[in-house]
Amino acid sequence: PCPLCFLSVPKSSPRSGSTDPPDAGEEAAMEAPEECVELKELHRLEGHTDRVWSLAWNPVTGGDGAPAVLASCSGDKTVRIWRQNLATGSWDCTTILEETHTRTVRSCAWSPSGSLLATASFDATTALWENVGDEFECISTLEGHENEVKSVSWSASGSLLATCSRDKSVWIWEVQSGGNECDCVSVLQGHTQDVKMVQWHPNMDVLVSVSYDNSIKVWAEDGDIDDWRCIQTLEESSNGHASTVWAVSFNSDGDRMVTCSNDLTLKIWDTNSNPIQRSDGSHGPWEKGFSVYRGGGAAISSPTFPLLNPIGEMHRRHLCTLSGYHDRTIFSVDWSRDGIIASGAGDDAICLFVENKDGQIDGPSYKMIMKKEKSHEMDVNAVRWNPKDPRLLASASDDGTIKIWQCTY
Amino acid sequence: MVSQLINANPVVYERQERRARARQPADDDEYAADPIDQLEVFDILFACCGKKSLFFCCGCVVSLTNVNHIRDIKDPEHPYTLEELKVVSEDAIEVDDKQSYVRVTFTPTVEHCSMATLIGLSIRVKLIRSLPSRFKVDIRVAPGTHATESAVNKQLNDKERVAAALENPNLVDMVEECLAQTYF
Numbered sequence: 001p002c003p004l005c006f007l008s009v010p011k012s013s014p015r016s017g018s019t020d021p022p023d024a025g026e027e028a029a030m031e032a033p034e035e036c037v038e039l040k041e042l043h044r045l046e047g048h049t050d051r052v053w054s055l056a057w058n059p060v061t062g063g064d065g066a067p068a069v070l071a072s073c074s075g076d077k078t079v080r081i082w083r084q085n086l087a088t089g090s091w092d093c094t095t096i097l098e099e100t101h102t103r104t105v106r107s108c109a110w111s112p113s114g115s116l117l118a119t120a121s122f123d124a125t126t127a128l129w130e131n132v133g134d135e136f137e138c139i140s141t142l143e144g145h146e147n148e149v150k151s152v153s154w155s156a157s158g159s160l161l162a163t164c165s166r167d168k169s170v171w172i173w174e175v176q177s178g179g180n181e182c183d184c185v186s187v188l189q190g191h192t193q194d195v196k197m198v199q200w201h202p203n204m205d206v207l208v209s210v211s212y213d214n215s216i217k218v219w220a221e222d223g224d225i226d227d228w229r230c231i232q233t234l235e236e237s238s239n240g241h242a243s244t245v246w247a248v249s250f251n252s253d254g255d256r257m258v259t260c261s262n263d264l265t266l267k268i269w270d271t272n273s274n275p276i277q278r279s280d281g282s283h284g285p286w287e288k289g290f291s292v293y294r295g296g297g298a299a300i301s302s303p304t305f306p307l308l309n310p311i312g313e314m315h316r317r318h319l320c321t322l323s324g325y326h327d328r329t330i331f332s333v334d335w336s337r338d339g340i341i342a343s344g345a346g347d348d349a350i351c352l353f354v355e356n357k358d359g360q361i362d363g364p365s366y367k368m369i370m371k372k373e374k375s376h377e378m379d380v381n382a383v384r385w386n387p388k389d390p391r392l393l394a395s396a397s398d399d400g401t402i403k404i405w406q407c408t409y
Numbered sequence: 410m411v412s413q414l415i416n417a418n419p420v421v422y423e424r425q426e427r428r429a430r431a432r433q434p435a436d437d438d439e440y441a442a443d444p445i446d447q448l449e450v451f452d453i454l455f456a457c458c459g460k461k462s463l464f465f466c467c468g469c470v471v472s473l474t475n476v477n478h479i480r481d482i483k484d485p486e487h488p489y490t491l492e493e494l495k496v497v498s499e500d501a502i503e504v505d506d507k508q509s510y511v512r513v514t515f516t517p518t519v520e521h522c523s524m525a526t527l528i529g530l531s532i533r534v535k536l537i538r539s540l541p542s543r544f545k546v547d548i549r550v551a552p553g554t555h556a557t558e559s560a561v562n563k564q565l566n567d568k569e570r571v572a573a574a575l576e577n578p579n580l581v582d583m584v585e586e587c588l589a590q591t592y593f
Contacts, residue, residue, distance in 0.1 A: 051572075075572060103576050106569075122573050148573050166573065194570065212567065244567065262567075328545065346545065346568075378542060379568070398568075399542070 037370045037409040045082055045402040047093050050075030052396035054107045055384045060114035063388035071117055072402050073105035079119050100127050100138050107151045112158040116179045120149035126163050128179045139179050151197040155205055162207050164195035170209050172228055186228040188219055197247050202254040210245035216259055239318035249335045258341050260330035266322040319364050325351050336385035344380030344395055349373050444506035451499045453539045509543040516551040525555055529565040531584050
């Protein structure tokens with residue numbers, strides 16, 4: 001998936017703009033020529049009256065001449081549904097979801113079938129909306145968090161929903177009867193601060209949460225205790241972040257993930273050895289390690305299992321750190337189907353990164369291929385690749401606008 | 410506002426002469442781009458000479474009416490002015506207009522000041538409302554001056570938590586009360 005043109009760049013190519021070169025060491029320090037890749041602003045969507053916090057492309061819309069649909073949520077307490085007009089190419093706000101949430105709507109996510117939209121609000125609730133034609137009806141309100149809900153995510157099958165809150169907890173909900181019935185199946189405690197985002201693995205029931213406590217936690221269901229538990233914590237001592245972790249995204253295969261932070265870095269993690277029973281019924285290395293630890297007294301009560309498998313490797317291993325690219329907090333990161341990582345930050349810029357396939361003597365590395373300065377007039381809060389057309393990127397900002405970008409490469 | 414002294418023995422500093430703003434001939438043109446400087450940000454926070462003032466002390470945030478000069482504002486706990494207590498001095502305001510950047514460093518007079526986050530929040534709200542939206546604002550307590558310095562700084566600069574705090578009616582009332590007198 002990595003475009004060939006990225007691979008032939010001489011290592012001495014000059015850096016553009018005013019960004020400082022990244023530190024030497026583990027960081028990728030290469031950059032493609034500017035003409036190689038660019039972001040062209042196609043559309044500017046205006047309507048929200050406060051900062052736009054988050055975006056979600058409807059996964060079953062767009063492509064093959066069908067109109068694409070995008071949801072956005074804002075500090076103005078509303079969710080807007082945008083649909084592309086196929087005749088004119090323009091984007092129209094077709095529906096405004098309002099008067100359900102009484103405070104900021106922080107996060108929104110479509111179910112995999114595209115028929116349900118979940119919205120998480122500072123009012124401590126998560127709403128489920130059913131999409132019938134152009135109409136949206138609020139069919140459930142999930143209550144239980146003590147205060148602001150920061151993020152919501154659907155599992156790959158659409159049967160599980162995760163939410164997280166400033167109350168430091170992560171909740172897992174089972175969604176039944178097309179969304180009319182939702183039961184909380186687990187309340188996960190372990191973070192010591194505000195949980196900023198939850199994200200399910202793209203094809204397994206493994207959940208990742210990131211927090212103001214600087215850590216990343218991985219959660220999976222443990223059949224023996226019939227409950228969910230933290231199976232790994234990635235923190236500063238395991239090459240993790242030194243400040244608030246704001247977002248996480250998986251690549252399409254789910255064997256890597258990227259996180260971004262207030263420490264101005266992005267980190268790439270190997271997620272290859274997953275703690276899930278294989279399809280043939282055998283156990284992966286993690287289960288063996290876990291069995292050893294299950295009777296282990298102190299180890300079992302520890303929230304972290306730094307060395308779980310027999311050969312002593314971490315399940316989610318730090319691969320590389322990308323630093324020196326953003327000047328202020330990195331709020332959002334998204335990994336495209338084509339392998340391009342987009343990041344949006346408080347410096348008003350959007351950066352794009354790809355894996356550097358040249359000489360991997362020291363293991364995988366990633367390099368920046370583009371930095372779009374002043375992509376918005378204020379902080380960039382969300383970047384989201386279109387799942388059908390991996391060259392389309394949407395971004396949302398404190399300036400109240402949403403932009404649709406064409407990535408040319 | 411406080412029943413007992415939070416800071417029994419504050420350090421008192423010399424008053425400084427207020428420098429006059431340098432007037433450019435082009436100032437007659439009100440549409441001319443006038444870069445925002447340190448003094449302007451100081452004036453936003455501590456408007457003096459006819460404007461009303463936002464006023465902090467070591468233990469509480471107080472807004473006073475009919476304030477004509479910041480040097481006349483007294484700390485309610487002590488017969489000293491804010492300037493003499495150096496909660497915020499002009500030197501603690503860093504401005505880079507070209508980079509659209511402002512950093513305000515404030516100094517609680519006691520290292521366990523319980524109002525530090527409210528003071529910082531009030532400074533942030535005031536600057537958000539007064540400066541052009543292009544400005545990035547960092548607020549912090551002066552290094553070494555607060556017991557939970559890093560926690561206070563982290564919270565004041567997490568815009569999501571600030572946004573959530575500013576949806577809390579009780580907190581907004583406190584900030585508004587504190588800021589109300591800084592407007593004409």
